[in-house]
Amino acid sequence: MAAIVDFWFDFASTYSYPAAMRIGDAAERAGVAVRFRPFLLGPIFKAQGWDTSPFSIYEAKGRYMWRDLERLCAGLELPFRRPEPFPQNSLLAARIAVAGLAAGAIWPEEFCIAVFRAQFGEGRRIDDPSTLSAILTVFGVDAATALAAAQTDDNKARLRAQTDEAQRLGIFGAPAFIAPDGELFWGNDRLDAALAWAAR
Amino acid sequence: MAAIVDFWFDFASTYSYPAAMRIGDAAERAGVAVRFRPFLLGPIFKAQGWDTSPFSIYEAKGRYMWRDLERLCAGLELPFRRPEPFPQNSLLAARIAVAGLAAGAIWPEEFCIAVFRAQFGEGRRIDDPSTLSAILTVFGVDAATALAAAQTDDNKARLRAQTDEAQRLGIFGAPAFIAPDGELFWGNDRLDAALAWAAR
Secondary structure: OOOEEEEEEOOOOOOHHHHHHHHHHHHHHHOOEEEEEEOOHHHHHHHOOOOOOHHHHOHHHHHHHHHHHHHHHHHHOOOOOOOOOOOOOOHHHHHHHHHHHHOOOOOHHHHHHHHHHHHHHOOOOOOOHHHHHHHHHHOOOOHHHHHHHHOOHHHHHHHHHHHHHHHHOOOOOOOEEEOOOOOEEEOHHHHHHHHHHHHO | OOOEEEEEEOOOOOOHHHHHHHHHHHHHHHOOEEEEEEOOHHHHHHHOOOOOOHHHHOHHHHHHHHHHHHHHHHHHOOOOOOOOOOOOOOHHHHHHHHHHHHOOOOOHHHHHHHHHHHHHHOOOOOOOHHHHHHHHHHOOOOHHHHHHHHOOHHHHHHHHHHHHHHHHOOOOOOOEEEOOOOOEEEOHHHHHHHHHHHHO
């Protein structure tokens, strides 16, 4: 049995984009399995006193982040386009992913990667249900059914519980990676270290 | 003429420790020269609304940082010991370094590296003048003379000007690296990218 690394992300998180695009191949090379764990940064940021992304609150840091992300994507040969507005409301995308993952469906991981690509590679709005429906349709998923499953009270509670779990695990930003022994790694820059830790 | 990368750091900055320990060899391999630019994060943090290190303000992030730094240092085979208190007052160390660098002395870079090692490798207090005097003495520098040069009004103004310059350049944290074309890189994780950018 391969070790499992939990990949925690918020769809609005900029550095989760390159992590999501890289993690499949990187995990395969490391001989590690990955479990996608979407959550919401909003409540975690709120607990730190922020009402939006720190990249919006701290101007110099935000300006740098966009440039750094652009450089990173160029190096990885990933398409990059800065989405407007930022941060986007990631609630619906997260609910769809969480519902699909809970149902054991085969499409959620590809859906997550496609949502990241749409937002940060093509500058599309992921708070627009039509963007998400179009992605679901590409993967042969009935969009109306997936959206309805996402919006049930049970599923809303599931995403809240997942966000609470992230906070309990010490997660304060995204992406974050947690090895089977609980070791926490934060940031796209720590993806390879997290996989190597889990593979030990 | 080798390209010059400016290495901006605050002595109290945790991730500036591995950067300071690595930058000499890494720059030599990259064929790039390095200029040490000590500054003070305090005024820059204050402008962002923080009265101390964000690692002290945001508890989960701070807890993670110490663990991450410990792992990083283990990987680099650098000694690590968490200093108490944190953050330390880095004003005197910065003034000494700035005065020595302005005078064109040969000891300041080794002094900077030794101050980082004393603080984060041995857990010593760098706000204690006797720690800094002992380091200066090791490098054959008359400590009383160096301390007096550090505390002149001109030199205090020099450090303030250097801190203003950092802020003007868009620096919001440390370590930061600036290539000859002004390209900014932030964090120990971007040291190699900065050197490669300058060497192009």
